[in-house]
Amino acid sequence: SQKIEQNSEALNIQEGKTATLTCNYTNYSPAYLQWYRQDPGRGPVFLLLIRENEKEKRKERLKVTFDTTLKQSLFHITASQPADSATYLCALDFRYALNFGKGTSLLVTP
């Protein structure tokens, strides 16, 4: 069955460093992949979408890579700030909906 894996352990980094989050998938050939941010008690908020024919996409301090051979996406936040602390979810297209990973919690300390 299709599986999306994200690090279950929280990622703790110091302010100013680059945070790198990983999303791996199996039994899947997605046309595109999305990343969302979720704060406690809130709904997820869309960040970036990357298609299977795109290797990399950037938006301000965010960068996403998509390697369909490795079946992996990396999500980078450069010059991280305490306000970036949240849970980050990756999602893959599934029919006309999205399948989500369980998310990785990021904590950026001053």
Added chain:
Amino acid sequence: GAGVSQSPSNKVTEKGKDVELRCDPISGHTALYWYRQSLGQGLEFLIYFQGNSAPDKSGLPSDRFSAERTGGSVSTLTIQRTQQEDSAVYLCASSLGAGETGELFFGEGSRLTVL
């Protein structure tokens, strides 16, 4: 409204009761989704509506769950004879729905607690 609106934001009910959760999507969005998020778990797809087409109900966990979308806009998720394992946050999302699944806009969720 500007975003996806869900009500109630919190619902506490007794086991065996029926509950209705409402979702008002962004105006003009033809696609509407329901997801469930249990504590420490990822988002679990429940049901998808696209315009006037028959909904994709493949994610509904049991026949106690049903959903309607009236007039291509507001949607209601109904859970009959609630069980404790139904306790979760129920999230609604909408999207433009033209072709591929694009960005999903989520509401803040309805937190259901079944005692």
